[in-house]
Amino acid sequence: MTGEPLLRARDLVKQFPVAGTAGLLRPARLFTAVDGVSFDLHAGQTLALVGESGSGKSTTARLAARLIDVTSGTVHLEGRDITALPEKDLGEVRSTIQVVFQDPFSSLNPRHTVERIVTAPLIYQKRQIPGGSRAFAQALLERVGLDPDWVGRYPAQFSGGQAQRIGIARALAVGPRVLVCDEAVSALDVSVQAQIINLLRDLQREEGFGCLFIAHDLAVVRQIATSVAVMTAGKVVEAGERDAVFGDPQHEYTRRLLAAVPRIRPEWEAARRRKAATR
Amino acid sequence: MSLLSVRDLTVTFGDTAVVGGIGFDLPKGGSLGIVGESGSGKSMTSLAVMGLLPRGAARGGSIVFDGTDLCALTERRMRAIRGDRIAMIFQDPLSSLNPYYTVGTQIAEAYRSHRSGVSRRAARKVAVEAMERVHIKEAGRRVDDYPHQFSGGMRQRVMIAMALSTEPELIIADEPTTALDVTVQAQILDLLAEVRRDTGAALIMITHDLAVVSEVADTVVVMRHGDVVETGSTEQIFSDPQHPYTQALLDAVPRIDDEIGDLRLLSGGEA
Numbered sequence A: 001m002t003g004e005p006l007l008r009a010r011d012l013v014k015q016f017p018v019a020g021t022a023g024l025l026r027p028a029r030l031f032t033a034v035d036g037v038s039f040d041l042h043a044g045q046t047l048a049l050v051g052e053s054g055s056g057k058s059t060t061a062r063l064a065a066r067l068i069d070v071t072s073g074t075v076h077l078e079g080r081d082i083t084a085l086p087e088k089d090l091g092e093v094r095s096t097i098q099v100v101f102q103d104p105f106s107s108l109n110p111r112h113t114v115e116r117i118v119t120a121p122l123i124y125q126k127r128q129i130p131g132g133s134r135a136f137a138q139a140l141l142e143r144v145g146l147d148p149d150w151v152g153r154y155p156a157q158f159s160g161g162q163a164q165r166i167g168i169a170r171a172l173a174v175g176p177r178v179l180v181c182d183e184a185v186s187a188l189d190v191s192v193q194a195q196i197i198n199l200l201r202d203l204q205r206e207e208g209f210g211c212l213f214i215a216h217d218l219a220v221v222r223q224i225a226t227s228v229a230v231m232t233a234g235k236v237v238e239a240g241e242r243d244a245v246f247g248d249p250q251h252e253y254t255r256r257l258l259a260a261v262p263r264i265r266p267e268w269e270a271a272r273r274r275k276a277a278t279r
Numbered sequence B: 001m002s003l004l005s006v007r008d009l010t011v012t013f014g015d016t017a018v019v020g021g022i023g024f025d026l027p028k029g030g031s032l033g034i035v036g037e038s039g040s041g042k043s044m045t046s047l048a049v050m051g052l053l054p055r056g057a058a059r060g061g062s063i064v065f066d067g068t069d070l071c072a073l074t075e076r077r078m079r080a081i082r083g084d085r086i087a088m089i090f091q092d093p094l095s096s097l098n099p100y101y102t103v104g105t106q107i108a109e110a111y112r113s114h115r116s117g118v119s120r121r122a123a124r125k126v127a128v129e130a131m132e133r134v135h136i137k138e139a140g141r142r143v144d145d146y147p148h149q150f151s152g153g154m155r156q157r158v159m160i161a162m163a164l165s166t167e168p169e170l171i172i173a174d175e176p177t178t179a180l181d182v183t184v185q186a187q188i189l190d191l192l193a194e195v196r197r198d199t200g201a202a203l204i205m206i207t208h209d210l211a212v213v214s215e216v217a218d219t220v221v222v223m224r225h226g227d228v229v230e231t232g233s234t235e236q237i238f239s240d241p242q243h244p245y246t247q248a249l250l251d252a253v254p255r256i257d258d259e260i261g262d263l264r265l266l267s268g269g270e271a
Helices: A057-064 A087-096 A114-124 A133-143 A148-152 A160-172 A190-207 A218-224 A242-247 A252-260 A266-278 B042-050 B075-081 B103-112 B120-133 B152-164 B182-199 B210-216 B234-239 B244-252
Strands: A007-017 A030-041 A046-050 A072-077 A097-100 A178-182 A210-215 A227-232 A235-241 B002-013 B016-027 B031-035 B057-065 B086-089 B170-174 B202-207 B219-224 B227-233
Touching: A007 A057, A030 A046, A030 A057, A030 A072, A030 A210, A030 A227, A030 A235, A046 A057, A046 A218, A057 A072, A057 A178, A057 A210, A087 A097, A087 A114, A097 A160, A114 A133, A114 A148, A114 A160, A133 A148, A133 A160, A160 A190, A178 A190, A190 A218, A190 B244, A210 A218, A218 A242, A227 A242, A227 A252, A235 A242, A235 A252, A252 B182, A266 B234, A266 B244, B002 B042, B002 B202, B016 B031, B016 B042, B016 B057, B016 B202, B016 B219, B016 B227, B031 B042, B031 B210, B042 B057, B042 B086, B042 B170, B042 B202, B086 B152, B103 B120, B103 B152, B120 B152, B152 B182, B170 B182, B182 B202, B182 B210, B202 B210, B210 B234, B219 B234, B219 B244, B227 B234, B227 B244
Parallel strands: A046 A210, A046 A227, A097 A178, A178 A210, B031 B202, B031 B219, B086 B170, B170 B202
Antiparallel strands: A007 A030, A007 A072, A227 A235, B002 B016, B002 B057, B219 B227
16 A cells, blocks of 8 residues: 555553552553554555454554544555644544544433434534534434434334444444444454444445554454454564465464364355355 | 163243254264254253253153153152263353352362262362363362362363263253354364264264364254254255255355355245
């Protein structure tokens, strides 16, 4: 990829104090969750950060979206340094970068209607809602494959997959250039997961946003990513084009991770696909 | 003869059936995978076999284990089988372990509750041996550690050690690796296979993960909305699925070995 990246992270470090280790005159011991991570994310690209629990992949995403502050390192969004942007200026960042979380229900206010939920980002940013709140919400629902007549419903009236579509609709409301998906399909049943993966891919084709996709499921990453960065213990140990990383992994940890993924026997798969093709 | 034979099993809450009259057989030493999405009734099926259904649930049909219908047993006689000849492993080992007791005490007491007259000292020896069998290093020392001193994968090893201490003929594992990292999952699946090789125990594995089932089971039961839609050998289910739901489910599974374009969608899905 050439040209200015949408999102550029350089040498990101995040340390957290370890609870219970601080004394009267002694500072708390520090745990380094992210330890010198760099990456570029371009428009239309999906960069997957993969790793096991505790690898620092989610913390990295939160640093990149300025949901938490870095200990050191820099984040540039469309060429602008947002690392130390004061709180009052973060509104502009929020209209450029949006996040979809793992648990759709806990990230949707149960007492608000869908219309209020999906238009909230615009209202917080004190922006005009094009065409009025109702019509805007209906158009958003249609884009994520939901019935536009559901704008008056509450989150509890939806299934997990539908709720995740609402989370995606809310993220799209501001027309973001970068979408961060933090384990956005991990809690979903396999059939629903397939629908959400397809939806994200379709939306990206239409809108051209860059996607930072955080996941522990390597098979899901294979379906959606264009590039992959493998993390363990706060560091990126291998990064590259998706098929290069999956097809010819260079780092010992990547090889171990890929080898551990359970697989359906290839000969069974081939036989099934042959039969499916004749159905 | 089958070790376990389930016929017309129903689980109902009032008027609502969550398991609607299913059946399957498991031979001695065999391994059966029950797969399905959330709400398919797979976990209720395993709880029904164990006689551990939640309050308000009613069980019907028959569950014949080694010639005895478990549905006809009193709770007292069921307790003698459960945890002894039939052992369970659940998804979340932390909530299955008591944080106030050492793991050794818990394995030993579970063992003693099924072996009357065994001394504490002898039960502790059984606990250490069980922990050694699941490859917990320095088992003689770690037997005195508390659950929080173990990682997620090591806790699941402790649960397997506890399940094995009575040398069960049947192990029922409900999503045993779902909460674990993929490299830890691979270790636990290897361990389960090794244990079955050594002890000849049969296994029922309940999971949503089709790839895991394809590696572990020799027979697969596919469930949806409380019914069995298809039963077959693992090879048949994965290479030549007959039911449209099984076919659609397999089409929706993302593959690690290649990109398959748009994932095929299940018809009639609600999301």
